[in-house]
Amino acid sequence: MTTLTTPDRIRAQRTPHRPDSTRAARRAFVAPLIVFLALMSAVPTIFSLVTSLTDYKVGADTPVHFVGLANYVRVVTSPEMLATYGRTFLVVVIALPFELIVGYLIAKVFHRVHELRGSSLIRTVYLLPVMLPEIVVGLLFGYIMNTRVGVLGFLLSAAGLPAPDWLGDPRIAIFSIMMIVVWQWTPLATVILYGGLLGIPGEVREAAALDGAGRIRSVFSLEVPMMRKVIGLIALLAGVQLIGTFATVLVTTQGGPGTTTTVLSYEIYRQAFVFFNTGYGSAIAIITLVIVILLSQLLVRFAFKED
Amino acid sequence: MAVTFVEEVGRSSGKHPRGGRRLRARGRRRLSDAMFWLLAALLALPSVLPLLWLLSTAFKNYIETQVVPPVVVPFSLDLENFSSIFTPQIMGYFTNSVIVTACVLVLVLVLALPAAYGLARLNVRKAKDLQFWIISLRMLPPMAVVVPVYMMFSFIGLNGSLVSIICMSTMMNASFATWLFSTFFEQVPEETEEAAQLDGLGRFQTLVRISIPLARTGILTVMGFVFVFAWNELPFALVLSGQLTQTFTVFLSTFTSTNALINYGQMAAACVLYITPVIVVTALMQRQLAAGLSFGAVK
Amino acid sequence: MAQKRRIRRIVAAASAAVLMAGLSACSSGGSGTGSDKAPYAQWAPTAKNKAAFESFSEKLKGKYEGKTLNIVGIKDPWYAAALDMIGSFEKLTGAKVTYNGYSYNDGYSKEVLLGQQKSSQADVIMYDMPWIGKFAQTGFVEPLDDRLKKADKDLLMYDDFYKVMRAGAQWKGKTLGVPFAPYFTMNVYNTELLGKAGVKPPKTMSEFESACHAIKEKTGVAGTALNNQSGTPVGQAYFEYIYNMGGKPFASESPDQPGGDYYSDMTPQFSSPQSKATIKMFKDLLDCEPKGALNIDWNSRYSAFATGQAAMIQPWNYDIASLGSSSKSAVAGKYAVQPDPTASGVALNTPVGGWEMGINKYSGKKSLAWDFIQWFSSPAVNAAFMDDGGFAARYSVQDNTTLQKKYPWLKVQAKVVDTAFPAFRPQVPEAFDIMSQLGDQIGAYLAGQKTLDQATSDADSQIGSMLKSAGYTVH
Missing domain, CATH: 3.40.190.10 (Periplasmic binding protein-like II)
Incomplete structure (x- = not known):
C-alpha cells in the first residue's frame, strides 16, 4: 500500500512540464473545492473573531459593546471553564490509550482468525457501533445505564455484583460517559489496526522470528514502528471524536451531576445556544479551535513525517 | 495485504503463502483456531447486545420499559411505538435527513473527486500543505465550528434552511473524502493514464474513464462512510435547522432528559427505524470493512 | 465468492425492505372526533x-x-x-x-x-x-x-x-x-405505601420530610423523588419549594410586593436561612429517594412514582393526568392528590x-x-x-x-x-440563565463538589453580578 505523501515522490520522477498540467487545468480541478472550503472556514472564523470581542447576545435587542479581550480573560480565569477544559483533556488521555490498547488486543485476535470462515461477519458485526449516530448510542446507553430501570445495573445485581450509580454518582459519571464513547469507537481503532497488521508482510514477521524476537518484543520492535502511521491516524480520528463528545452528554446527564460531566462541546452549546452568551461562547470556540489545530498539526507532523 | 481499494492493473496479486503451514500439527492448530474463533465471536458480542436491547425495547409499552426486573422479550409485541412514528410530520424529518444526505453525497463527489485527482496528479504547488489544511478541517470539533458558522449563516439569512446544514456536512465530509480519494488516485499506475492520454483522452476524460473506474471500490467505500457521517450528523443540524428543516437526528434529540415524559419504547422504535439504512449500508460494505480500514496509512 | 456476496446483499436489502414495509403497514391514520359540524x-x-x-x-x-x-x-x-x-x-x-x-x-x-x-x-x-x-x-x-x-x-x-x-x-x-x-404542582401519594408505613399524608414540609424517611425505613421503597439533576431541573425545583418554605428568591420577588413591582430589587436571596433550608432539604432527602437520585428529572420523577418505586411526589399536573391511564401508570387507583405541603405557618403558594x-x-x-x-x-x-x-x-x-x-x-x-403567584419564577429575560446557573450551583452541592455555604454564596454572587450588568438593582 502506498503512503500518504506519495505525490511528492511521483512528482519527483515526473517531467516538470506537461502540456495538460496547465494552470487552467489545475484550477478547474482543484479550485472549486478549495474555494468552497475556504468560504466555509475563513468567513465564519472572521465573524466569530469579531463577535468574541463583543458582549453580543443572540436574540437580545440590547446594544452591543466592544469589550476587547474581556471574554478571553473570562475564559482563562474562570475555574469552571478551566475545569471543563481539564475534564475534556482527561477524557482524551484516558479513553484514547484505552481505545488503542484494547483495540490492538482485539485486532490481534481478529488477525489470528482472519482466514477462518465467518470471521469477516464477526468483524462487521463488531464494527456496527461505529456506524451508529452518536445520539442513538447516547439514548440507548442512557436507558441501559439508568440506575433505576436500566438493564445493566439489574444484570450486575442479579450476578451479585455491586451496581454503581452509573450516571448519577458524581465520582463515576464521567467514566460512564467514557465507557459509552469507548464502546462506540474502540471498534474503529481495532479495524484500522487490523488493517495495519495485515499490511505487515509475512516475510518480515518470519525474519523477526528468526532473529529471535519474542512475542512481546516483536510488538515493540516490529509492529509499533511499522504501524506508526496507523497509530497516528487512530490518535487523530479518536482524539477528534473524543474532544467533540456532545450528543452523549446531551441525552444522558446534561453535564451533571453537578458539573462533573460538562465537557467542552456541551459547554460551548450551552453558552452559545442556551444562554445566548454569544460573545463568550465565540471566545471559548476560538480558543478550542486554536488548541485543536495546534494539537492535530503536531500529531500530523510527528506521525506522518517521512523517514 | 490490506484491503485493495484500487483494482490491480497488470500486477501480480500478493496472496498470502498458505498451504505448507497448514500441514503441520493440523489437529492442534484446529483446536486453537476454534478457540480463537470463539474468542473473536465473544468480543463482538458487546457490540450487538445493546442493539438487540434497543430492538426489544421498541416493542414494549411504557410500563414494560419502566419495570424492574426488566422485560426481556416483550410478548405483547406492541406495535403502537412504530405506528406513532409513522406520522406525516415525523416522516417529514426522515425526508429531511434523506435530502441532506443525498445532497451531501452528490456535492462531495462533485467537489472532492476532481480536487483529489488534481492534488494527486497535477503538480499543484504545495499540494502537501493543501492536503494537510483540507484534512485538518475534518479535525475540528463540530460544536466549536458551529458557533462561527451560525453567525455567518445568520448574516446571509440562510439559517433554518437545509442549505446551511448541507454546506457544513459537505465541508466536513469533502475534506475527509478528498484526502482518501487522492491516496487512491496515487495508486493508479501512471503508465495506464499516460497510455490513455496518448490515445487522445484529455485530463477530465482520463479521470472519468480510467482513474475513477480503477479506484471505484475505494471510492464506493469512502462514499459509504460519507453516507453514514451525513446521515448521523447532529450538532450542525441541531443548531442550524429551522422549524421546517429538522432532520431526524434532531427529532431523536427531543427524547432527552429535559423532556417531561420519555417514552422509551417510542424512542427505541425511532432509533431502530433510523439506523436501519445504516445497517444495510454496513452490510453492503462488509467486504471492505472486514478487510480492515487502513485509509492508505499502511506502508 | 462473488455470487455469495451478491446473495448476501440481496438478503440484506430484502430484509430491510420487509422491515420498512411491515412498519408502514402498522401506521394507522386518523383520530376520531365527534360531530363534523362543529367538533367539541x-x-x-x-x-x-x-x-x-x-x-x-x-x-x-x-x-x-x-x-x-x-x-x-x-x-x-x-x-x-x-x-x-x-x-x-x-x-x-x-x-x-x-x-x-x-x-x-x-x-x-x-x-x-x-x-x-x-x-x-x-x-x-x-x-x-x-x-x-x-x-x-x-x-x-x-x-x-x-x-x-x-x-x-x-x-x-x-x-x-x-x-x-x-x-x-x-x-x-x-x-x-x-x-x-x-401547570400547577400538587402532592401525589401512593395510598398503599403510605398505609403500609403508617404515615398520614403530610400537611407541612417537616411532616413531608419525616414521612419520606419513615416510608423508606418501613417499606424499603423510596419515600419521594425530587428533581435533583444539575441545571434546569434542580434550578426549577428550588423555585417550586422556596415560597412554601417561607422564603423568596430575590429581594422584591414575592406576592406581597406592593404594586406588583416584582423586579425592582433583584438582590439574590439564595443564602437566606429559608433558601439554605430548602436546598439542604434536597440533600437530606437523597437518602430516601430511588437509586440514581442525583440524575432525577421530570421524566424519572414521574416514572419512579408511576411504577411504585417512589411513594410521594409533587409533580406538575400533566403527570397527574397520566397517572390515571393504565398504559402509562402501574399505580392507577392507588394514589390520591392533595395540595402541596408548606412550612408551618406559611400560606400555600402553588407553583x-x-x-x-x-x-x-x-x-x-x-x-x-x-x-x-x-x-x-x-x-x-x-x-x-x-x-x-x-x-x-x-x-x-x-x-x-x-x-x-x-x-x-x-x-x-x-x-x-x-x-398561585404568576411571577413565582422570574419572567425577566434572564430567567433561563438564572435557573440554569442556580441549578448548576445546587447540583454541585448535591454532588458534593461544594459545601452548602459555598454553593449558595457563589449563586448569589454569580447571578447577582449577571443581573447587575443587565441593569437591575442589586445590592
Whole structure:
C-alpha cells in the first residue's frame, strides 16, 4: 500500500512540464473545492473573531459593546471553564490509550482468525457501533445505564455484583460517559489496526522470528514502528471524536451531576445556544479551535513525517 | 495485504503463502483456531447486545420499559411505538435527513473527486500543505465550528434552511473524502493514464474513464462512510435547522432528559427505524470493512 | 465468492425492505372526533358560548384549504392530545398544521433562534411563562391586545381563563399570549405505601420530610423523588419549594410586593436561612429517594412514582393526568392528590407554569394563527383537550362536573389555582440563565463538589453580578 505523501515522490520522477498540467487545468480541478472550503472556514472564523470581542447576545435587542479581550480573560480565569477544559483533556488521555490498547488486543485476535470462515461477519458485526449516530448510542446507553430501570445495573445485581450509580454518582459519571464513547469507537481503532497488521508482510514477521524476537518484543520492535502511521491516524480520528463528545452528554446527564460531566462541546452549546452568551461562547470556540489545530498539526507532523 | 481499494492493473496479486503451514500439527492448530474463533465471536458480542436491547425495547409499552426486573422479550409485541412514528410530520424529518444526505453525497463527489485527482496528479504547488489544511478541517470539533458558522449563516439569512446544514456536512465530509480519494488516485499506475492520454483522452476524460473506474471500490467505500457521517450528523443540524428543516437526528434529540415524559419504547422504535439504512449500508460494505480500514496509512 | 456476496446483499436489502414495509403497514391514520359540524361544541359551558362557537366553526369550515400552519413548542405529555385537537382543526379548516415539539431546553433555544433569524417558518409560538421576558425583549412575539379587544366576547370568554394565567401572559402591560395548558404542582401519594408505613399524608414540609424517611425505613421503597439533576431541573425545583418554605428568591420577588413591582430589587436571596433550608432539604432527602437520585428529572420523577418505586411526589399536573391511564401508570387507583405541603405557618403558594400561545411577528399567516389560537383555547376545545389528556385553562372547564367526576384531581386543582403567584419564577429575560446557573450551583452541592455555604454564596454572587450588568438593582 502506498503512503500518504506519495505525490511528492511521483512528482519527483515526473517531467516538470506537461502540456495538460496547465494552470487552467489545475484550477478547474482543484479550485472549486478549495474555494468552497475556504468560504466555509475563513468567513465564519472572521465573524466569530469579531463577535468574541463583543458582549453580543443572540436574540437580545440590547446594544452591543466592544469589550476587547474581556471574554478571553473570562475564559482563562474562570475555574469552571478551566475545569471543563481539564475534564475534556482527561477524557482524551484516558479513553484514547484505552481505545488503542484494547483495540490492538482485539485486532490481534481478529488477525489470528482472519482466514477462518465467518470471521469477516464477526468483524462487521463488531464494527456496527461505529456506524451508529452518536445520539442513538447516547439514548440507548442512557436507558441501559439508568440506575433505576436500566438493564445493566439489574444484570450486575442479579450476578451479585455491586451496581454503581452509573450516571448519577458524581465520582463515576464521567467514566460512564467514557465507557459509552469507548464502546462506540474502540471498534474503529481495532479495524484500522487490523488493517495495519495485515499490511505487515509475512516475510518480515518470519525474519523477526528468526532473529529471535519474542512475542512481546516483536510488538515493540516490529509492529509499533511499522504501524506508526496507523497509530497516528487512530490518535487523530479518536482524539477528534473524543474532544467533540456532545450528543452523549446531551441525552444522558446534561453535564451533571453537578458539573462533573460538562465537557467542552456541551459547554460551548450551552453558552452559545442556551444562554445566548454569544460573545463568550465565540471566545471559548476560538480558543478550542486554536488548541485543536495546534494539537492535530503536531500529531500530523510527528506521525506522518517521512523517514 | 490490506484491503485493495484500487483494482490491480497488470500486477501480480500478493496472496498470502498458505498451504505448507497448514500441514503441520493440523489437529492442534484446529483446536486453537476454534478457540480463537470463539474468542473473536465473544468480543463482538458487546457490540450487538445493546442493539438487540434497543430492538426489544421498541416493542414494549411504557410500563414494560419502566419495570424492574426488566422485560426481556416483550410478548405483547406492541406495535403502537412504530405506528406513532409513522406520522406525516415525523416522516417529514426522515425526508429531511434523506435530502441532506443525498445532497451531501452528490456535492462531495462533485467537489472532492476532481480536487483529489488534481492534488494527486497535477503538480499543484504545495499540494502537501493543501492536503494537510483540507484534512485538518475534518479535525475540528463540530460544536466549536458551529458557533462561527451560525453567525455567518445568520448574516446571509440562510439559517433554518437545509442549505446551511448541507454546506457544513459537505465541508466536513469533502475534506475527509478528498484526502482518501487522492491516496487512491496515487495508486493508479501512471503508465495506464499516460497510455490513455496518448490515445487522445484529455485530463477530465482520463479521470472519468480510467482513474475513477480503477479506484471505484475505494471510492464506493469512502462514499459509504460519507453516507453514514451525513446521515448521523447532529450538532450542525441541531443548531442550524429551522422549524421546517429538522432532520431526524434532531427529532431523536427531543427524547432527552429535559423532556417531561420519555417514552422509551417510542424512542427505541425511532432509533431502530433510523439506523436501519445504516445497517444495510454496513452490510453492503462488509467486504471492505472486514478487510480492515487502513485509509492508505499502511506502508 | 462473488455470487455469495451478491446473495448476501440481496438478503440484506430484502430484509430491510420487509422491515420498512411491515412498519408502514402498522401506521394507522386518523383520530376520531365527534360531530363534523362543529367538533367539541357539546363541551361549550353556556348556550351563548355554544352558539358563538358553532358560528365560528361554520366560518372556519374549509377556510384555509391548502394553507399550512406551523407551530413550534414543547413535547410534553399532552403532546398527543394536542395533536388530536389539531387533527380536528385540520379537518374543519382544510389547513395543514405541523407542530414541532422539542424538549424544554432545546425548545427555548430554538424559539429564541427563530426570533433572532426573524424567521417566518413558525406561525404560532408556544412558550412557558418564565420565557416571556426574553421573548418580549427579542420582540418576535406579537402583542395580542388589539386582537383580544376585537374578538367575539362570547366565543373568547377571556375572563374565564385562570387569573394567574392571564397575569402570566402579560409583560410590561402588553398581552403576548393566550393560555392553553397551565401547570400547577400538587402532592401525589401512593395510598398503599403510605398505609403500609403508617404515615398520614403530610400537611407541612417537616411532616413531608419525616414521612419520606419513615416510608423508606418501613417499606424499603423510596419515600419521594425530587428533581435533583444539575441545571434546569434542580434550578426549577428550588423555585417550586422556596415560597412554601417561607422564603423568596430575590429581594422584591414575592406576592406581597406592593404594586406588583416584582423586579425592582433583584438582590439574590439564595443564602437566606429559608433558601439554605430548602436546598439542604434536597440533600437530606437523597437518602430516601430511588437509586440514581442525583440524575432525577421530570421524566424519572414521574416514572419512579408511576411504577411504585417512589411513594410521594409533587409533580406538575400533566403527570397527574397520566397517572390515571393504565398504559402509562402501574399505580392507577392507588394514589390520591392533595395540595402541596408548606412550612408551618406559611400560606400555600402553588407553583404555576405552563404554556401560552403567541403569534410570531414575522409570520405570513397571522390571521390563520389567530383563528387557530382562538379555536384551540375556546372553552369547548379546552374541555375536550382536558378530557383527552390535556389541561383545564379555564374556570368553566375546571368546574365542569362531568370532567370533575372523571378526573377527581381536578377538584384539588380548583382549590389551589388561586393561590398561585404568576411571577413565582422570574419572567425577566434572564430567567433561563438564572435557573440554569442556580441549578448548576445546587447540583454541585448535591454532588458534593461544594459545601452548602459555598454553593449558595457563589449563586448569589454569580447571578447577582449577571443581573447587575443587565441593569437591575442589586445590592
